[in-house]
Amino acid sequence: MRVAFLLNDLQLSGGVGVVVQHARRLSLLQGWDVTLVMVREQDDGGWQGYEDLASLQVRSRTEALDEHYDIAVATWWETTFTLFEMSAERYAYFVQSLEDRFYDHDKAERLGASITLDLPVAFITEARWIVETLSSLRPDARCYLVRNGVDKSVFAVPESVEPSLDAPLRILVEGSARVWHKQVPEAISAVSAMREPHHLTVVSGDPESLAGVAADRVVGPVDHAGMAELYREVDVVVKLSRVEGMSGPPLEGFHCGATCVVTPVTGHEEYVEHGFNGLITDWDDPMGTARLLDLLARDRSLLHFVRSNAIETARAWPDWEQSSQFMTTALLTIAREPQPDAVAPSAHLLADLRAGIDAYSRHLEAVRWQPVAHWLLGLRRYRIVRVLSRPLRPLIRRYRQRH
Amino acid sequence: MTDWQERITRDTAPAIQIEHELRYRAAEPLIRASGVWADLGCGNGIAASAALADVPRKRVVLVDVETSVVARAASELGAPDARQLVADLTDPGDLARIAEELTGAEAERIVTCFEVIEHLATFTPLIEWATALAREHGVTFVISVPNDAFWSISNPYHSSSWGEGSIEELRRLLPSEQTLVRQVALTGSVFVSWEAESHQHELVADVGGGATIATHFIAAFGPRHGALQLGALAAQADQLAQRRWERQRESNLALAEARLRELDGQFEAWRAYIQKLESELATLKPGAQAGK
Secondary structure: OEEEEEEOOOOOOHHHHHHHHHHHHHHOOOOOEEEEEEOOOOOHHHHOOOOOOOOOEEEEHHHHOOOEEEEEEEOOHHHHHHHOOOEEEEEEEEEOOOHHHHOOOOOHHHHHHHHHHHOOOEEEEOOHHHHHHHHHHOOOOOEEEOOOOEOOOOOOOOOOOOOOOOOOEEEEEEOOOOOHHHOHHHHHHHHHOOOOOEEEEEEOOOHHHHOOOOOOEEEOOOOHHHHHHHHHOOOEEEEOOOOOOOOHHHHHHHHOOOEEEEOOOOOHHHOOOEOOOEEEOOOOOHHHHHHHHHHHHHOHHHHHHHHHHHHHHHHHOOEHHHHHHHHHHHHHHHHHOOOOOOHHHHHHHHHHHHHHHHHHHHHHHHHHHHHHHHHHHHHHHOHHHHHHOHHHHHHHHHHHHHO | OOOOOOOOOOOOOHHHHHHHHHHHHHHHHHHHHOOEEEEEOOOOOHHHHHHOOOOOOOEEEEEEOOHHHHHHHHHHOOOOOOEEEEOOOOOHHHHHHHHHHHHOOOOOEEEEEEOOHHHOOOOHHHHHHHHHHHHHHOOEEEEEEEOHHHHOOOOOOOOOOOOHHHHHHHHOOOOOOEEEEEEEOOOOOOOOOOOOOOOOOOOOOOOOOOOOOEEEEEEEEOOOHHHOOOOOOOOOOOHHHHHHHHHHHHHHHHHHHHHHHHHHHHHHHHHHHHHHHHHHHHHHOHHHHHHO
8 A cells, every 4th residue: 555645744733743653554564665755845854852753754745646556545735736746646635624714714725725625635634523524515525533642651640649738839831932823822821820829831833932931941843652751741731722633741741640721622522521631612712711729729629630630541541552453444435435436526616615705805906995984084083974874874984793 | 460361261250241241142144144253352252142142153263373263263153164363353364265255155144353453463465355345345344343432442452553543544445334332341239139040131231422532343244234233241240259248449559558558657657767867977977077
């Protein structure tokens, strides 16, 4: 079985790490030949953290175009641009999140990412909410579920957690401050609003973006083993993300004896149970988040209860070995089934493209008239204009509601 | 005192025996109508025998990893002419041998495979093999896995962990002709006559709703998946054995707590003694002497 996974690059990130884990394990199976295809031009720094690629092959896009594969798998929306250039018997798309949500509403990438879900491919995804969404968006498409495993040799589950009796609540916030949907500054700010004694560790791939934040220590970048060490040092992981596929860090924290305080972000429902193994806070509620953290700091019985249940949840979570067996079976099933017909997906794609064009036309229209509208609204500082414009108030109200 | 005995024996807890028997009862209409029935991971055949005692079976194929176990199952089932196979369900060669037994004759075929998948080092060959047989040869499968995720049971005999998430992963790999069922534990009580005569009660059980947590998940797939029979099974609990087990545990716990209290007391005494020694030591330090 010749499989090609298409990646933009090999930068250290959760999404790339998942693909590499699967590819690495598949490549160890007898009769499997697995290639990572880099669809972008690579510089020398692109291999950090992935030195051990076992029997995996890494090819550039140009090199891969000369090869033939049984299955070519896109792994990020931009990699679909190369997917159908590849010579393959079957085409699949490993969807780790609905990636249009990474972009602001007026960014062209948002439309680009969303319409890639209309392609004539078999889908593989990592969370039940994505399966359900894809099944309703694309009832014609086959969609397989392969949840991410956890490396239990690195994130080893302890027999039990040591009760944290009276020390300041040890908190960890993880993520890049530059990625808006990770909400790292908001998480730090919520921790700062705590009344109870606490100790905050912030871990980031780009710690320079966190200069001057109210944290006891800022560390990073950190590899998986380093992350496991940090999780073992804390009681709770705070994650206030707005967009996630299945949100790995709180689960990795569970494996190391830390509970979590998280927003009800997509994917949290795979393993977080409010009041059982973690706490769920509301959106845009730093004070509420701070009060939940204060509660954990004050009520050490509750803290121990949720931490103990967190490691039990972790114990039952599949490792990469099990996850890889599902990936293997999914790819074998995709290879056995016929390549999806392109007619129904084309209709979906064109309908979404038309809706996107309409939305952008309206958006561009609004942008074009915005300076005029602002100038007109500015005239309202003159009393005579306010009096004369009284009959236009409903129209002005409607304009303001829209913009 | 967790009992990690994985094979069902006559000493297995009644609740577990009943769970296992019910799974065979669920497959009973399929087995009754089949020309060939294969039981993968047949074990000692105790639960199958209890569930299928009166069910006529044309051709039986019993499969497990030990010769003696398969022979015992054949004896327990009263099926000495059953085909007895020792096979590794992760080995494509062994799976091919079982397929030959199943597809050798033109007949309706049913395969039961209860509480086996979680024991396999890799389940990919079995799933691939089963879905191919269901698709290409019209074989109907009934399989079960435990809900490890809910109880977070770390069973040393289990190579994979199953729960709502993994059953959803599996479901999407199975043919679309499929029925999924949750197996749920019951609790109950019953009146018996003063003389405690043997008697069978009709039982009405209100089940389902928000508190429905599965102990196991059952999946039937293949052309006759819809014939899976829903039902409930209850038996008198062995309160004597349960009381002994619970009292033993309570007794052990009380003993451990008493020992802990004793050690705490000793620790406090030692701490006081060490503090006293430290303060005496401080008085002997050269600086302390010089200060006198």
